[in-house]
Amino acid sequence: MKKGLLIFLGILSLSLKVIAQENLYNETNTRKFGEYLLESGQYNFAVKEFERLNFLNPSDSNAKLNLMKSYRLSGNWEDGIRRSNEIFEDLNLIPRPHSIEYSKLLLTGRDWPRAQHYWETNKTLPSPDKALLNTTAEIFNSDFQKALEYVSLVNDSTNYLAEGYRSIIDRGLNGKRKSPFLAGFMSTAIPGLGKAYTGNWKDGLVSLIFTGGMAFQAYRKFNQFGANNYRPWIYTAIGTGFYLGNIYGSVKSAKVKNRKRINILQHEASDLFNAYY
Amino acid sequence: MKYTGIVFLLLSLLLCGNSMAQSSGKRTNLYRNMLEDGNIKKTYWQAQNNQNELQTAFSGLFLFYKTFFSSQDLTVCTFTPSCSEYGILAIKSHGMIKGGLMTMDRLTRCNGLSPQNYEFDKKLMLLKDDPTREPLVPVVASYK
Structure with a gap:
């Protein structure tokens, strides 16, 4: 009788232990772990946790938001856009934070027409x-x-x-902008002058030396061997390449100068945008 | 007698040296083959996946230059990718005329006098200038 009671108590305690064990993969733990991964910068793993959370509870709006964020921060914005289209019935009706996050995904992809079409049709922003x-x-x-x-x-x-x-x-x-046309024209007249105009006078000087050196060599070889020899034509071909490259380089230099000026403003805009949203 | 002693001493030292060298053989093996023997075959991805005959021809010229000329020299280009790599990439992505002009322009810019105009690759300690990539400012932060 005693033996039977002991066996019964043993089985009971074991069963209770099994019942009392916590399921690590339940919704609460998945959410906690996903948030931890997101905060600690492990975005690729966070994507998997929030995907699981979305599977466990498709009505969890916060999980969807974190999922979109994880996709964006992990660099997989294309997948983020695709999954957003899948997990929401109508993207135009999603809450404001979700709309902002979806907008961030579109902005990360620099798909301006698509982004602007979304903002036009959105009803919650x-x-x-x-x-x-x-x-x-x-x-x-x-x-x-x-x-x-x-x-x-x-x-x-x-x-x-x-x-x-x-x-x-x-x-x-x-x-102030630098004119690419003017830079190209100046370099056509005097090699390297266009680059000097855009502020790269050292590159301009090197262009002048390269082009001038080749032109001088070609001139010498024409005088030495005449036009029927291959030598002057080699220098002429290389010199022409440097000359044309110098015109192209001056136009590019002006464009790069303008782009850098705009990039500084874009950096400032990015800082403001990320502080605001 | 004196010379016999000296010869005996030298022979003893030689034997001691040999036995010591044998005992430290494991350590010396560690430092063998540290330097390249020159037979390492390099592959250039820039010359692969040619789309047409022109690209194949220029890739051939590029490989010829890399094998017989550039391999005899140290890394002297101030940029990454190097001027020859830039040339083949420019021709592949922008065509022969524009790519050729870009390459000629790059050759004049490869002087190291204007490092402030370029990004710096800390790993390679070279200036970045890629013909296939235009630097874009990211709109959204990658941390928030």
Whole structure:
């Protein structure tokens, strides 16, 4: 009798132990672990956890938001856009934080027409948000005129993002530009002069030495061997290559100078955007 | 007698040296083949996946230059990719005329006088100048 009781108690205690064991993969633990992974910068693993959470509870709106964020931060924004289209019935009706996150995915992919179409059709984003997102897209598309049109739709003078964008757009529209045509023309006249005009006078000097040196050598060889010899033509061909390359390089140098000026403004815009959203 | 002693001493030292060298053989093996023997075959991905005859021809010229000229020299180009790699990449991505002009321009820029104009590759300690990539400012932060 005693023996039977002991066996019964033993089995009972074992069963209780098994029942009391925690399931590590339940919804609560998955959420906790996913949030930990997201906070600790392990975005690829966070994607898997939030995918599991979305599978366990498809109505969990916060899990979907974190899933989109994990996709974006892990660098897989294309997958993030694809999955967003799959997990939401209608992207135009998703809550504002989700719309902002989806917009961030579209902005990361620099798909401006798609992003702007989304903001046009979205029904949950307030108008100032739509205007600011459109302004952001136009600034990064280097179209400051259109960006000005969009930012003028925001009338709130306390909105620091709109105010910051106005300053950036003003500098983008009125800043000094280098003319690629003028740089090319100057280098056509005197090799290297176009590069000097764009501020790269050292490269310009090297262009002048290369082109001038080849021209001088070609001239010498023509005088020495005449036009029926191959030697002067070799120098002429190389010199012509350097000359044409110098014109191309001057045009490119002016364009790069302009791009860098705009890139500085875009960096500033990126800082403001990421502080605001 | 004196010379016999000296010869005996030298022979003893030689034997001691040999036995010591044998005992430290394991350690010396560690340092063998540290330097390249020159027979390492390099592959250049830039010359692969040619789409047409022109690219194949230029890839051939590139490989010829890399095998017989560039291999005899140290790394002297200030950029990454190097000027020859830039040339083949430019021709492959922009065509012969524009790619050729880009290469001629690059040759004049390869002087190390204007490092402030380029990004710096800390691993290779060279300036970055890729013909296939235009630097873009990311819109959204990658940490938030």
